[in-house]
Amino acid sequence: MTEIALTPSQTSGPYLEIGLIGGPTSNHLVDDSDRRAIRISGLLIDGAGDPVPDGMIEIWQANAAGRYAHPADDREEIPVEEEFTGFGRSATDGTGRFAFVTVKPGRVPWADGRLQAPHLLVGVFARGLLKRVATRMYFPDEEAANAEDPVLVGLEPEERARLVARAEEGELRFDVVLQGRGQTTFFAV
Amino acid sequence: MQPETAFARVPDEALVATDPPLLYPDYVGTRLRAPREPLVLLPSSLSELTGPVYGDGALRETDADLTRQHAGEPLGERIVVSGRVLGSDGKPLRGQLVEIWQANAAGRYRHAVDTHDAPLDPNFAGCGRCLTDDDGTYRFTTVLPGAYPWGNHPNAWRPKHIHFSLFGRAFPERLVTQMYFPGDPLFPFDPIFNSIPDERVRQRLVSMFELELTQPDWALGFRFDIVLGGREPTPLEEPHDD
Numbered sequence: 001m002t003e004i005a006l007t008p009s010q011t012s013g014p015y016l017e018i019g020l021i022g023g024p025t026s027n028h029l030v031d032d033s034d035r036r037a038i039r040i041s042g043l044l045i046d047g048a049g050d051p052v053p054d055g056m057i058e059i060w061q062a063n064a065a066g067r068y069a070h071p072a073d074d075r076e077e078i079p080v081e082e083e084f085t086g087f088g089r090s091a092t093d094g095t096g097r098f099a100f101v102t103v104k105p106g107r108v109p110w111a112d113g114r115l116q117a118p119h120l121l122v123g124v125f126a127r128g129l130l131k132r133v134a135t136r137m138y139f140p141d142e143e144a145a146n147a148e149d150p151v152l153v154g155l156e157p158e159e160r161a162r163l164v165a166r167a168e169e170g171e172l173r174f175d176v177v178l179q180g181r182g183q184t185t186f187f188a189v
Numbered sequence: 190m191q192p193e194t195a196f197a198r199v200p201d202e203a204l205v206a207t208d209p210p211l212l213y214p215d216y217v218g219t220r221l222r223a224p225r226e227p228l229v230l231l232p233s234s235l236s237e238l239t240g241p242v243y244g245d246g247a248l249r250e251t252d253a254d255l256t257r258q259h260a261g262e263p264l265g266e267r268i269v270v271s272g273r274v275l276g277s278d279g280k281p282l283r284g285q286l287v288e289i290w291q292a293n294a295a296g297r298y299r300h301a302v303d304t305h306d307a308p309l310d311p312n313f314a315g316c317g318r319c320l321t322d323d324d325g326t327y328r329f330t331t332v333l334p335g336a337y338p339w340g341n342h343p344n345a346w347r348p349k350h351i352h353f354s355l356f357g358r359a360f361p362e363r364l365v366t367q368m369y370f371p372g373d374p375l376f377p378f379d380p381i382f383n384s385i386p387d388e389r390v391r392q393r394l395v396s397m398f399e400l401e402l403t404q405p406d407w408a409l410g411f412r413f414d415i416v417l418g419g420r421e422p423t424p425l426e427e428p429h430d431d
Contacts, residue, residue, distance in 0.1 A: 004279045007393055007415045008385050009208040010367040011218070012352065015300045019290025019316050019352055024247035047221040054302065060240060060360050070239035072359065087241035110234045121236055121360055128218030130209040130384050132363060151231065154196045178222050188199065188228040189237050189361045189419075 009131035014054040016125060017091050021056075027090035029061075029102035030083075036064060039171040040137070041099040044092045044124065047179030051096020055126030057176070059088045059100060059137075061119075066106025078106075092126075104139060110150040117145035117152065121189075124176055133186045137174050138164045159185040198227035209384035216380040217341050233361070233419075240359040243286040243320065253319035255291075255331040263313035265294025265332030267408040270368070270396065273325040274355060277418030281325025288354040289317045289329060296335030305337050330408060336375060348375035348382060357417035368413045369395045 012020070030037050040059075044052040062068045067078040069086045086105075090098035107115040120137040138146055146152055152160045162184055165172040177184050201211045201224070211223035231237070251257050256267060270289075274282045292298050292315060295307040299315055313332065321327045334349050350367040357363060369382065373395075376382055385391040393416075402410025 004275065004277065004416055005390075005393065006207045006277060006418050007364060007366060008390050009364060010352075010381060010384075010394065011216075012354075012365045013367075014302055015290065015298045016352070016365075018298060018300055018314070019288050020354055022316075023252070023288070023318050024243055024286065047225075050221075052222065058363075060236070062236075068235060068239040070242055070359075072238045073235055085241055086239075108235050111232055116234065116236070119236070123360075123363060125365055126222060128216070128220075128222035130211060130213060130216070130219060130223075130381070132365065133211070133224055134360075150234075155229070178224055180225075183224055183226050185226070186224050186228055187231040188204070189231055189233070 011127060011130050012056065012125040014127040016054070016056050020089060021091050025087065025089045027088050027098075027100050029059075029085065029088045029100065032101055034103070036103045037101050038104055039099065039101055040120075040165065040174060041097060041171055042165075042174040042176060043096045044098060044126070045096065045175060045177045046128075049180070052092055052126050052178070053094045053096055055092040055096070055098075055124065055129075057090050057092070057098040057100075058123040058125070059102070060121040060123075061086050061102065062105040062108050064103045064106055066108050068108070073108075107145060112150075114148070114150055115145070117142050117149035119149070119151075122176070124178070126178075129178075133178070134189050135176065135184050135186050136163055139172070140164055140167050155185060197230045199230060200227045204228075206386050207390055209386070213380065213384040216384055237360050240363065241356055242284070243356075244284060245320070247286065248318050248320060253317055253327075253329050255313065255315065255317045255329065257330075258314055259312040261312040263293065263310050263332050265310075265313075265335075267330065268333050269328065269330055269402050269404060269408050269410040270351065270413060271326065271328040271402055271410065272396075272412050272414040274321050274327060274415045274417065275325055276358065277416060281321070281323070282358065282417065283321055283323050283325060285321040285325070285327070286356055287319050287321060287327040289331075289351050291315045291331065291334040291351040292337055294332045294335050296337035307335070307337065333370070333409075336373075341380060346375050346378070348373040348379050353413075353415065355415060355417055359419075361419040362417045364415070364417055366415075367394060370411065371395055371398055
């Protein structure tokens with residue numbers, strides 16, 4: 001008889017690449033050749049301002065039409081894409097950099113029916129993180145949608161600015177700061 | 190200026206702790222990496238009620254047997270590690286991707302950053318994956334990992350452990366953790382294990398030796414059940430006597 005009590009978290013440690021990179025997961029949610037492809041990259045930074053070279057970023061998102069590849073999203077009127085899982089993983093490299101190739105998700109509803117701006121859910125793992133921390137990434141070319149996003153409007157302006165990626169040389173740049181000045185806002189979800 | 194619809198914020202250390210706190214200074218790695226700002230309590234939307242789903246075809250047969258991924262057999266004590274993945278309602282979670290990684294029998298990871306002076310095993314990569322069956326059961330065959338030293342403090346050693354990764358039914362249920370082995374003498378000295386404040390909760394990470402899981406003349410068996418659920422944040426209550 002199993003006791004029904006939650007299993008606690010432990011750190012992924014510095015060797016997470018062995019188990020979590022490769023296999024059925026990838027940092028390419030679509031192929032480079034997909035005409036809708038967007039590139040997202042950023043640095044994972046610690047409280048001393050140094051890059052975190054042994055971390056991992058995960059993203060979870062709706063498809064371009066705004067539907068999640070999950071049974072709880074049963075909005076039949078919005079198409080699913082068989083090949084699009086909505087999930088991506090990138091280890092950080094020796095310079096703390098992570099990178100994804102994906103599509104911009106469509107808008108999905110908030111609990112009260114208002115539309116959220118296009119966004120990615122972002123999970124962060126690393127040696128020194130005893131549990132995952134979670135944040136969101138928004139898109140810089142969605143000013144009107146961002147201005148009415150139920151999450152962004154509930155944050156301070158400088159927090160909001162840090163959750164919106166910057167357009168930079170054909171990519172989106174999104175840094176995650178774990179601690180200290182300019183710390184990314186993390187959510188309890 | 191206060192935002193028009195501000196969310197509640199709560200310091201990590203004020204949350205009821207199934208999980209360890211973000212900042213646990215005895216584990217030196219947390220000091221510069223643990224976020225210090227209070228967490229923003231976000232209600233769930235469709236984004237948080239969903240999460241990645243994997244099906245048959247995602248894996249190869251040898252993914253769940255870490256002793257059969259190379260030309261030869263790895264050295265060490267062969268073990269079976271199995272258990273059930275359940276939701277917090279006690280229902281089995283079917284088709285869950287379970288991912289594990291571990292050191293070899295000598296206590297060495299096959300990773301460029303691991304410089305512990307112990308031998309690599311050419312027949313052991315230390316990486317396994319499987320999907321849970323209709324009963325929520327997963328099963329791996331591997332070798333008992335070795336304990337190993339690390340740089341946290343003088344003469345620091347990690348207890349033997351296997352890293353586990355699970356998704357649950359939705360984004361908030363995602364869990365990365367470590368499974369330990371019963372009776373490990375290193376438990377009292379390990380800040381990662383002891384970062385979980387409640388001793389009873391800590392014990393949920395210690396697998397059980399189970400004779401029924403052993404394979405006669407082949408492998409010892411250890412059971413490790415896993416319960417996944419949303420980490421509903423609840424402010425810590427005042428201590429009281431029951």
